[in-house]
Amino acid sequence: MKLPGLLIAFICCVNIAFAQRNDILKESTKYEWPKDEAVKKKLEYWQDQKFGMIIHWGLYAVPGIIESWSICSEDWIDRDSTIKYNDYKKWYWGLNEKFNPTKFNPEQWAKAGKDAGMKYLVFTTKHHDGFAMFDTKQSDFSIAKGPFANNPKKDVAKYVFDAFRKQNFMIGAYFSKPDWHSQYYWWDKYATADRNNNYDIRKNPWRWNMFKSYTQNQIGELMNNYGSIDILWLDGGWVRPLASVNEEVLSWGAPIPAWSQDIDMPKIAADARKAQPGLIMVDRTVHGQFENYQTPEQKIPEKQLDYPWESCMTLGGAWGFVPNDQYKPAAEVVHKLVEIVAKGGSLLLGVGPKADGTLPDDVIKKLEEIGHWTSKNGAAIYGTRITKNYHDGQNWFTQSKDGKTIYGISLLDRNLPKEISWQGSIPKKGTFITLLSNKQKVKWKLINGKVHFDFPKTEEKIALTFSFTPETN
The missing domain is CATH 3.20.20.80 (Glycosidases)
Structure with a gap:
């Protein structure tokens, strides 16, 4: 049995929306x-x-359709009402040929x-x-x-x-x-x-x-x-x-x-x-x-x-x-x-x-x-574990498994900031913050318990990653 190409496209579009929503x-x-x-x-x-x-x-x-779900008979799955269910299943099973x-x-x-x-x-x-x-x-x-x-x-x-x-x-x-x-x-x-x-x-x-x-x-x-x-x-x-x-x-x-x-x-x-x-x-x-x-x-x-x-x-x-x-x-x-x-x-x-x-x-x-x-x-990312202070605004934090290094990851959008700042996750006094992608050393300052530093020179548009020794070490 053959199904019209337009029907296949319809099934593809509709079932993506329904299957992804219902079976999450x-x-x-x-x-x-x-x-x-x-x-x-x-x-x-x-x-x-x-x-x-x-x-x-x-x-x-x-046919390029949603995986498996189109042959399931549940009311959230939409198919062309002119195609009998058993005929549709026969067509689907026949794809193995x-x-x-x-x-x-x-x-x-x-x-x-x-x-x-x-x-x-x-x-x-x-x-x-x-x-x-x-x-x-x-x-x-x-x-x-x-x-x-x-x-x-x-x-x-x-x-x-x-x-x-x-x-x-x-x-x-x-x-x-x-x-x-x-x-x-x-x-x-x-x-x-x-x-x-x-x-x-x-x-x-x-x-x-x-x-x-x-x-x-x-x-x-x-x-x-x-x-x-x-x-x-x-x-x-x-x-x-x-x-x-x-x-x-x-x-x-x-x-x-x-x-x-x-x-x-x-x-x-x-x-x-x-x-x-x-x-x-x-x-x-x-x-x-x-x-x-x-x-x-x-x-x-x-x-x-x-x-x-x-x-x-x-x-x-x-x-x-x-x-x-x-x-x-x-x-x-x-x-x-x-x-x-x-x-x-x-x-x-x-x-x-x-x-x-x-x-x-x-x-x-x-x-x-x-x-x-x-x-x-x-x-x-790899081989890291969670930190107690793991999130502040657009900044997320991980740490090495031995706890000696904290990583701060600042997510970027189209409007790049002039300054990066975050609450918590304070670097050790007298140390630099290092931009991971190019090893650039960044000077920082602590103002009212918040870390501040200028946006570093970089071509990165997705996220900036910084490493530093935490204050507690």
Whole structure:
């Protein structure tokens, strides 16, 4: 079945707005520190990285529409009312016969990430639509079984992970717990009413047990066949034990079934860590021992958080590739990165390759622009920790892990000030403040408890970073 090009464009525009708005996940309200020393060690290392790339790439790249969500039957998702729902799903599933990324270039992606100053990767091995971006033996619905099957790089995840490892990235595997293509999750016997599995698990325990095995086996493939993995990033937080559904979950506005969608996370974690010791588990929004860091989506918490977290945000308006997407200016991304790090988090920035397997030129350009700043100012970002006085006006503060150096980052806008000043974070008397990008020494003065100094000579237009020894040392 073919859908008109105008309809595809309509779906692309409308579903970006609706999907991004409805499925945004807030930061969780509870956190449980891991007890495994190997996990703690890797989590500490991850907290040094600060800036990562999340890549959404799948069937949805072919028509350039919002990832997976257009096939979900919920009232916030808009589609052309002249197209029957089942016909639309058949068209979407049929995209696997057209997905042939003959220009697949993970080395380009990894270089672009490194150029931006990114340090860790989260790659979408399978989104909610169930289309696997790795050579799974559990299903024929994968990139390795369609037109790309004869390509030597058909096992896409392997080559993505390898390319980013060569650039010294930590490696994360995104995996969707729900699988809308699987008959063990969306059973054709019934309509697919919403994002949840569409049959009563209590009445069909065999089918759900088959889904649990299917899920566990796919995650096992990723953990055992793709080299060293640092992070297992699990999405689809509605697949969870019913007992864990709380007011936070209810606030999403998503439907809640009367049965438990429990996939046995203790077994998944134990098996995964047997293959990958110290693995960081990110069972998003499901609090407890399998949510080693938390992931507020498309937002930044209002204040510092005293546990590991990252803000996952898109560079453009969508997670995956859509034509004519509007990408954030480099200055906006850097400003968000600075605020996030000063509040104790990391930024996971989302980009989407095109259907041919390459990143859009505009994405590469934006990442290069971001990298111009991180390459000169990275000491104030990577390997830092929070300070008590972390924010004053346009100024944000981080510190070295030993506490001997404070970094002050002054965000700039079009109207450059003649003077920079801030309250708190006082330098040690008699020392200079150093502009990080060019090692320029800046004289300062303290007036009524506030630091003042002239705007230094620089061509920097995004943010100025200063280092100094704090007064208390």
